[in-house]
Amino acid sequence: MNNTATILDLIRTKSPLVHNITNYVVMNNTANGLLAIGASPVMAHAIEEVEDIVSISSSLVINMGTLSKKWVESMIMAVKKAKTSGTPFIFDPVGVGASKYRMETAQILIKSATPDVIRGNASEIMALAQLASISKGVDSSMDGQDAVAGGIELSKKLNNTVIISGAIDYIITGDKISTIENGSPLMSKITGMGCTATAIVGACIAVENDMHTAAIAGMGIMGIAGDMAASASKGPGSFQVNFIDALYLLNETTIKAKLKLND
Numbered sequence: 001m002n003n004t005a006t007i008l009d010l011i012r013t014k015s016p017l018v019h020n021i022t023n024y025v026v027m028n029n030t031a032n033g034l035l036a037i038g039a040s041p042v043m044a045h046a047i048e049e050v051e052d053i054v055s056i057s058s059s060l061v062i063n064m065g066t067l068s069k070k071w072v073e074s075m076i077m078a079v080k081k082a083k084t085s086g087t088p089f090i091f092d093p094v095g096v097g098a099s100k101y102r103m104e105t106a107q108i109l110i111k112s113a114t115p116d117v118i119r120g121n122a123s124e125i126m127a128l129a130q131l132a133s134i135s136k137g138v139d140s141s142m143d144g145q146d147a148v149a150g151g152i153e154l155s156k157k158l159n160n161t162v163i164i165s166g167a168i169d170y171i172i173t174g175d176k177i178s179t180i181e182n183g184s185p186l187m188s189k190i191t192g193m194g195c196t197a198t199a200i201v202g203a204c205i206a207v208e209n210d211m212h213t214a215a216i217a218g219m220g221i222m223g224i225a226g227d228m229a230a231s232a233s234k235g236p237g238s239f240q241v242n243f244i245d246a247l248y249l250l251n252e253t254t255i256k257a258k259l260k261l262n263d
């Protein structure tokens, strides 16, 4: 079995509990995506329970899509607890470049505990890479095609794995770069596909210790399901439904036949 098929199999066998502190927009999509691949999602952000939920979960997904003060407190508490309990966690810096509040929150979260994996689109990773430079005391100016260079810089600074999603997904761990070329442009016509990618990688890190391998599996699962759903869909509405079915129907044969991984 290839690694991606093995990891999907482990998710289906173990049904890991994946703790999500995510945004209002995507809670339903991401919970259904996780269920469709065999994981067990729980959405929990109340400060009163967040540490308890982290300690019984196999991984943690932090998504800063719809921030507010109380949620940020919960996120900080959760990531700190994840470090002490050895729970792997992934961070989705939704819209990090769009406001000072998002940028400051991302900085606080990363300083509170280093995410094992960060997944963002090119602009988000660029914005975070600038943050990495600023915290080194160096002003950084990066343009569009430098997202990969920024991703490498970020990954090296944090000693973690960084995923830049898009038409091509880049999985970066220091100088190691893998690419995946599955998926469909329809995926950017539905809100929450990036958040779903983050949650699915979140399930993969629950069952696979090597973060680079887990990230490839998560993005590969997303991309292949995207290919399958696109070929059965007339537009974004039916795509959304077909995508959940495709996640559910994925198997080793499909993964082997369709995965466009450059490793």
Ligand SMILES: Nc1ncnc2c1ncn2[C@@H]1O[C@H](COP(=O)(O)OP(=O)(O)O)[C@@H](O)[C@H]1O
Pocket (backbone or CB within 6 Å): 120, 121, 122, 165, 166, 167, 168, 169, 182, 183, 184, 185, 186, 187, 188, 192, 193, 194, 195, 197, 219, 222, 223, 226
């Ligand atoms: N043009 C595209 N072709 C193929 N896959 C895509 C395309 N755009 C986005 N994707 C896929 O959609 C998912 C979400 O990525 P992206 O759109 O970059 O995230 P976000 O929603 O956070 O901006 C990823 O799995 C990515 O591979």
Ligand SMILES: Cc1ncsc1CCOP(=O)(O)O
Pocket (backbone or CB within 6 Å): 023, 025, 026, 065, 066, 094, 190, 191, 192, 193, 194, 195, 196
């Ligand atoms: C539209 C929107 N606004 C705040 S969070 C959110 C969802 C973003 O989801 P994604 O990054 O996966 O498209």
Ligand SMILES: [Mg+2]
Pocket (backbone or CB within 6 Å): 094, 095, 120, 121, 194, 195
């Ligand atoms: Mg996003």
